[in-house]
Amino acid sequence: MAVPTIALYASPPSSVCSTPHSSYDFELSSSPPSTCQKPVIGGLSCLFSSSSLVRSSSSFCSDEFKSEELKELSLSSSYGYSSPSKFSGSFLKKDLSPVSVFQGPVSCCSSGGSSVVVGSARSSSACTNNTSSPTLSFQSGLFNGFVRNAYGSCLDYGSSTSGLEVCGDELNVEELTFNIEVEQGNAEPYVKELLLGAQLRHKIFCEDFVVKAFYEAEKAHRGQMRASGDPYLQHCVETAVMLALIGANSTVVAAGLLHDTLDDSYMNYDYVFGTFGAGVADLVEGVSKLSHLSKLARDNNTANKTVEADRLHTMFLAMADARAVLIKLADRLHNMMTLDALPPAKQQRFAKETLEIFAPLANRLGISSWKDQLENLCFKHLHPDQHEELSSKLVESFDEAMITSATEKLKQALKAKSISYQDLSGRHKSLYSIYSKMLKKKLTMDEIHDIHGLRLIVDNEDDCYKALRVVHQLWPEVPGKLKDYISHPKCNGYRSLHTVVMDEGMVPLEVQIRTREMHLQAEFGFAAHWRYKEGDCKHPSFVLQMVEWARWVVTWQCETMNSSIAYTDSIRPPCTFPSHSEDCPYSYKPHSGQDGPVFVIMIENDKMSVQEFPANSTIMDLLERSGRVSSRWTPYGFPLKEELRPRLNHQPVNDPMCKLKMGDVLELTPAIPDKSLTEYREEIQRMYDRGLTVSSSGPAASSVVGWRS
Ligand SMILES: Nc1nc2c(ncn2[C@@H]2O[C@H](COP(=O)(O)OP(=O)(O)OP(=O)(O)O)[C@@H](O)[C@H]2O)c(=O)[nH]1
Numbered sequence: 001m002a003v004p005t006i007a008l009y010a011s012p013p014s015s016v017c018s019t020p021h022s023s024y025d026f027e028l029s030s031s032p033p034s035t036c037q038k039p040v041i042g043g044l045s046c047l048f049s050s051s052s053l054v055r056s057s058s059s060f061c062s063d064e065f066k067s068e069e070l071k072e073l074s075l076s077s078s079y080g081y082s083s084p085s086k087f088s089g090s091f092l093k094k095d096l097s098p099v100s101v102f103q104g105p106v107s108c109c110s111s112g113g114s115s116v117v118v119g120s121a122r123s124s125s126a127c128t129n130n131t132s133s134p135t136l137s138f139q140s141g142l143f144n145g146f147v148r149n150a151y152g153s154c155l156d157y158g159s160s161t162s163g164l165e166v167c168g169d170e171l172n173v174e175e176l177t178f179n180i181e182v183e184q185g186n187a188e189p190y191v192k193e194l195l196l197g198a199q200l201r202h203k204i205f206c207e208d209f210v211v212k213a214f215y216e217a218e219k220a221h222r223g224q225m226r227a228s229g230d231p232y233l234q235h236c237v238e239t240a241v242m243l244a245l246i247g248a249n250s251t252v253v254a255a256g257l258l259h260d261t262l263d264d265s266y267m268n269y270d271y272v273f274g275t276f277g278a279g280v281a282d283l284v285e286g287v288s289k290l291s292h293l294s295k296l297a298r299d300n301n302t303a304n305k306t307v308e309a310d311r312l313h314t315m316f317l318a319m320a321d322a323r324a325v326l327i328k329l330a331d332r333l334h335n336m337m338t339l340d341a342l343p344p345a346k347q348q349r350f351a352k353e354t355l356e357i358f359a360p361l362a363n364r365l366g367i368s369s370w371k372d373q374l375e376n377l378c379f380k381h382l383h384p385d386q387h388e389e390l391s392s393k394l395v396e397s398f399d400e401a402m403i404t405s406a407t408e409k410l411k412q413a414l415k416a417k418s419i420s421y422q423d424l425s426g427r428h429k430s431l432y433s434i435y436s437k438m439l440k441k442k443l444t445m446d447e448i449h450d451i452h453g454l455r456l457i458v459d460n461e462d463d464c465y466k467a468l469r470v471v472h473q474l475w476p477e478v479p480g481k482l483k484d485y486i487s488h489p490k491c492n493g494y495r496s497l498h499t500v501v502m503d504e505g506m507v508p509l510e511v512q513i514r515t516r517e518m519h520l521q522a523e524f525g526f527a528a529h530w531r532y533k534e535g536d537c538k539h540p541s542f543v544l545q546m547v548e549w550a551r552w553v554v555t556w557q558c559e560t561m562n563s564s565i566a567y568t569d570s571i572r573p574p575c576t577f578p579s580h581s582e583d584c585p586y587s588y589k590p591h592s593g594q595d596g597p598v599f600v601i602m603i604e605n606d607k608m609s610v611q612e613f614p615a616n617s618t619i620m621d622l623l624e625r626s627g628r629v630s631s632r633w634t635p636y637g638f639p640l641k642e643e644l645r646p647r648l649n650h651q652p653v654n655d656p657m658c659k660l661k662m663g664d665v666l667e668l669t670p671a672i673p674d675k676s677l678t679e680y681r682e683e684i685q686r687m688y689d690r691g692l693t694v695s696s697s698g699p700a701a702s703s704v705v706g707w708r709s
């Protein structure tokens with residue numbers, strides 16, 4: 001029953017910590033670790049409030065939604081490549097941390113001359129693997145204070161975390177009084193198996209708090225099955241395992257286990273709050289809201305409307321705690337892995353939505369292994385023939401060992417020339433990325449030169465050129481492929497040296513060489529990779545800052561704690577993150593930024609649109625835009641247009657001057673249901689006709705006028 005969670009393009013941990021580039025008023029900051037091993041850190045910061053969330057679970061997710069998104073999925077696995085046998089080595093690994101600044105399946109770091117290969121640090125599938133529970137090695141008061149500041153109260157500071165301790169807000173939660181042995185004793189064998197399976201994959205599932213969440217999820221979903229016939233609980237566990245494997249803390253993992261309970265069981269917000277505290281309850285509620293929006297978007301084909309899809313990405317990041325977005329992404333990734341049990345039409349709808357909404361979201365957050373998996377799965381469902389063809393070609397040409405040996409060779413050569421470096425990573429391009437590049441540039445697969453790539457981060461500009469010479473001494477250069485974006489930066493400020501060389505087996509290998517500053521610019525700055533990949537869209541600065549913020553947080557949280565880089569004067573935390581200094585141009589804060597636009601969902605006549613309003617707009621502004629305020633009135637006093645009753649987040653609107661908030665859902669529904677509206681209209685018409693008749697002919701006229709008024 002266990003579902004493998006192998007990621008073809010898992011991105012390993014970075015060995016260098018990163019923050020946004022200084023030109024964005026962010027600077028590098030880190031905690032010196034003893035090794036370059038993958039930092040495993042608690043969940044994301046509670047950056048975004050969820051003030052517009054509605055407490056009622058039932059109002060969000062109908063049974064239909066539940067049955068569609070949550071139940072109709074099987075648990076059979078599917079991967080990017082159809083024939084993975086050739087990839088069964090170290091690159092075929094369990095979900096490494098997808099949150100990586102320095103992407104790539106092989107990553108070496110050099111600190112004082114010693115290098116540690118960290119690429120496959122997380123490929124183990126046993127409880128004894130490297131995926132420990134959050135361990136933070138704060139080295140300095142500055143760092144400590146900074147991180148506390150950055151993560152507010154939502155980070156696990158201690159090595160032992162129960163989740164109840166995590167969200168600093170004094171939880172009025174009863175002690176964990178439930179008895180695990182009793183729960184276990186009563187559990188069905190498959191339930192025990194599921195828990196054990198999770199525990200073998202990550203030890204966070206041994207923590208009482210998480211075990212309790214597991215059993216609560218079990219109770220909530222007891223008897224519920226997936227379309228595949230598997231128990232529903234399995235989906236919850238798989239979602240939670242994915243989160244655990246990227247370093248989420250027990251609060252997030254517990255919320256991952258419980259992510260469907262509000263929509264799908266007797267549990268309501270108060271129950272989850274009372275049992276697990278606000279930290280978990282708010283997250284579960286946040287996921288519920290995202291699911292609801294996603295369902296609306298799917299029903300309305302928002303994925304096909306570029307502008308609205310883009311607004312939706314931003315709204316997702318802005319309206320919910322970033323951790324809720326992570327949970328939703330994990331949920332969707334597992335659903336995509338198990339899409340085969342759905343009827344083809346639904347597979348297409350899910351795949352389309354995933355490709356347009358969720359994969360870009362993962363990309364914007366920098367979670368590239370999830371992004372790659374989502375894209376590859378969508379590719380498989382949307383273009384099965386091309387997927388099949390490309391997969392088999394790639395199985396032929398892909399050479400995993402080549403990346404490993406090239407990395408090793410370059411490492412040795414750099415050492416011989418005493419060129420120190422901060423990070424050397426390798427990656428192979430994902431299937432979907434190859435496909436997209438072929439389409440975009442009208443190339444054949446043989447013409448793609450960066451299927452295999454290395455990236456070297458060195459200390460300074462001089463070393464970039466020195467390292468380039470080393471590369472060219474090692475392998476013959478492919479003519480015409482050398483790009484010096486250091487002396488000639490791209491218009492967006494991107495700087496790096498690129499070359500393509502031929503390895504011993506005559507396989508092209510792209511090598512990128514840059515300094516850390518250049519790299520941060522390429523990851524976070526104006527030339528950020530997600531923007532480069534999204535093409536020429538003109539994002540408002542609000543969106544850029546929003547994404548920069550969310551990505552920075554995600555990366556920081558998952559990367560910096562065990563970084564090998566020590567503080568220097570030039571490597572400082574940005575301002576007073578997360579509340580930037582007054583003069584910081586990047587002081588945008590989700591929810592508190594007053595200047596950014598507000599994106600709201602408007603539902604009118606069952607049609608949804610994602611609309612953008614200036615900051616401080618009100619419901620009245622929205623009504624005006626939709627032409628609902630100036631209803632024309634007949635001379636007899638009733639509106640020609642049917643009267644619409646606005647509902648904000650499922651509640652009647654009392655104050656039309658109420659300000660719109662990011663992610664608000666405003667429904668414009670007829671004041672009375674459709675059917676009775678027709679009857680109502682007819683009745684009015686009858687009375688009107690009668691009134692006219694009577695008023696012109698006799699004493700009943702006044703009563704008709706009186707009725708109208
Ligand atoms: N973050 C970021 N990365 C970039 C940018 N431009 C190029 N890159 C990276 O550099 C790689 C190669 O870019 P170029 O050498 O300009 O190559 P190209 O002309 O786009 O075409 P190919 O040689 O086919 O890849 C890309 O695959 C990216 O990984 C940018 O603006 N931002």
Ligand SMILES: Nc1ncnc2c1ncn2[C@@H]1O[C@H](COP(=O)(O)OP(=O)(O)OP(=O)(O)O)[C@@H](O)[C@H]1O
Pocket residue numbers: 103104368425426427428429430433437450452453454455510511512529
């Ligand atoms: N030579 C390389 N070495 C290591 N990582 C790379 C290399 N080239 C790209 N990457 C990283 O690999 C990830 C996947 O990138 P992907 O292959 O989809 O696009 P790309 O190569 O950057 O761009 P394009 O498809 O336009 O050539 C990104 O995080 C990217 O920064």
